[in-house]
Amino acid sequence: MSEDFVSADIHHEHVSHKAMEKAHSGLNTKVIWKVFWILLGITIFEVAISFTPLSKDLLLYIFIGLTIFKAYYIVFYFMHMKFEETALKFSILLPFVLIVYLIFIAIYEGIALGLINY
Amino acid sequence: MATASTANFETKPWGGGYSPFNVRWGKLYMWIFLLSDAFTFSSLLIAYGSLRHRWTEIWPTPGEVFTHFPFIHGHVPLAYVGLMTFILIMSSVTMVLAVDAGHSFKRKSVQVWLGLTIVGGLMFLGSQAWEWYHFITGSDEGSFVLADGRFARTDHLEPGKLFIHYYDPAQGKRVTDVVEGSAAEALKASSTHHVQGANLIENEYGPTPLFGNFFFFITGFHGFHVFSGVVINFIVFVLVTKGALDRKKDYELVEKVGLYWHFVDLVWVFVFTFFYLV
Numbered sequence: 001m002s003e004d005f006v007s008a009d010i011h012h013e014h015v016s017h018k019a020m021e022k023a024h025s026g027l028n029t030k031v032i033w034k035v036f037w038i039l040l041g042i043t044i045f046e047v048a049i050s051f052t053p054l055s056k057d058l059l060l061y062i063f064i065g066l067t068i069f070k071a072y073y074i075v076f077y078f079m080h081m082k083f084e085e086t087a088l089k090f091s092i093l094l095p096f097v098l099i100v101y102l103i104f105i106a107i108y109e110g111i112a113l114g115l116i117n118y
Numbered sequence: 119m120a121t122a123s124t125a126n127f128e129t130k131p132w133g134g135g136y137s138p139f140n141v142r143w144g145k146l147y148m149w150i151f152l153l154s155d156a157f158t159f160s161s162l163l164i165a166y167g168s169l170r171h172r173w174t175e176i177w178p179t180p181g182e183v184f185t186h187f188p189f190i191h192g193h194v195p196l197a198y199v200g201l202m203t204f205i206l207i208m209s210s211v212t213m214v215l216a217v218d219a220g221h222s223f224k225r226k227s228v229q230v231w232l233g234l235t236i237v238g239g240l241m242f243l244g245s246q247a248w249e250w251y252h253f254i255t256g257s258d259e260g261s262f263v264l265a266d267g268r269f270a271r272t273d274h275l276e277p278g279k280l281f282i283h284y285y286d287p288a289q290g291k292r293v294t295d296v297v298e299g300s301a302a303e304a305l306k307a308s309s310t311h312h313v314q315g316a317n318l319i320e321n322e323y324g325p326t327p328l329f330g331n332f333f334f335f336i337t338g339f340h341g342f343h344v345f346s347g348v349v350i351n352f353i354v355f356v357l358v359t360k361g362a363l364d365r366k367k368d369y370e371l372v373e374k375v376g377l378y379w380h381f382v383d384l385v386w387v388f389v390f391t392f393f394y395l396v
Contacts, residue, residue, distance in 0.1 A: 036211045067391040078380045088139040099160045110171030
């Protein structure tokens with residue numbers, strides 16, 4: 001009885017061989033350096049356009065878009081998320097819906113308090 | 119009996135044969151920790167955004183605050199944080215290369231890449247120390263709170279001038295008056311308060327202490343994460359060098375510490391955008 005329990009536990013610890021191979025494919029040095037150049041290019045582009053006379057609002061949306069783009073490359077390639085199981089992807093990424101919600105309420109609260117006071 | 123049924127289990131991830139997440143618990147727990155840490159950093163940055171919108175009329179423009187660059191006397195806004203971002207992204211690349219080498223059990227290779235990651239982390243910490251020093255000591259002359267309550271900054275490139283930033287309700291926007299010569303001297307003489315550099319109570323970059331507080335808290339909290347990362351990387355480096363991971367035939371430790379290190383890089387990408395760029 002107790003032996004069964006132990007062996008089941010060990011089994012959970014060891015991931016399947018087939019899936020292990022799948023998890024390790026897809027990321028090689030060529031891809032790693034490609035992602036590096038993408039991240040560097042975006043950062044230089046961001047600093048460059050911050051000096052152009054584009055409107056502040058437009059710049060803000062460009063920066064947010066590019067930041068999410070950079071975050072995607074770091075999480076999905078460097079942190080290997082692209083090659084993980086769907087269950088893990090959703091468990092980690094779905095809670096960020098709450099962060100989007102918090103951004104919405106907190107920023108609007110800040111704007112409203114500013115309007116009351118001025 | 120157990121072996122016989124394994125093949126059947128493995129065809130279905132939720133069948134109980136192996137973890138549906140298909141990672142070992144150490145890595146899964148690292149992900150869950152990083153999720154909670156992401157919530158902490160998100161809360162800090164959202165609090166920053168919220169209060170910045172509350173005080174939007176008097177909030178300093180980051181491009182006018184972070185203008186220092188080593189050995190350059192002029193104004194080079196954002197170049198230094200751009201360099202810090204480059205250093206951290208670079209150290210993330212060396213870390214992912216260390217993880218990659220670990221997959222094929224190349225101990226020497228792991229040592230080189232992990233060592234370079236530690237060097238990158240230390241370079242970033244040094245850069246941050248330099249930036250904190252300049253933020254705390256401030257400009258040559260500091261700022262003045264004028265007798266009418268308005269806030270006047272100075273500029274070491276244009277000595278003798280005062281730049282008065284204030285919100286004009288008539289125009290409904292933020293304006294800057296430039297005063298120079300004897301008028302500027304008179305304003306300085308009649309000013310009620312002189313602010314030099316930054317601390318938790320006041321800063322010369324604007325009339326609100328919140329800007330300095332957020333700077334110290336957010337970049338400090340991130341910097342402490344980098345410091346912890348360097349220490350953990352160093353411990354793993356020692357274990358790799360001693361051959362402990364070769365004996366275990368398992369380099370997953372490098373992968374786990376790699377996840378943490380990439381997360382620190384990821385947070386900096388957001389701090390860079392929301393604290394320095396916008």
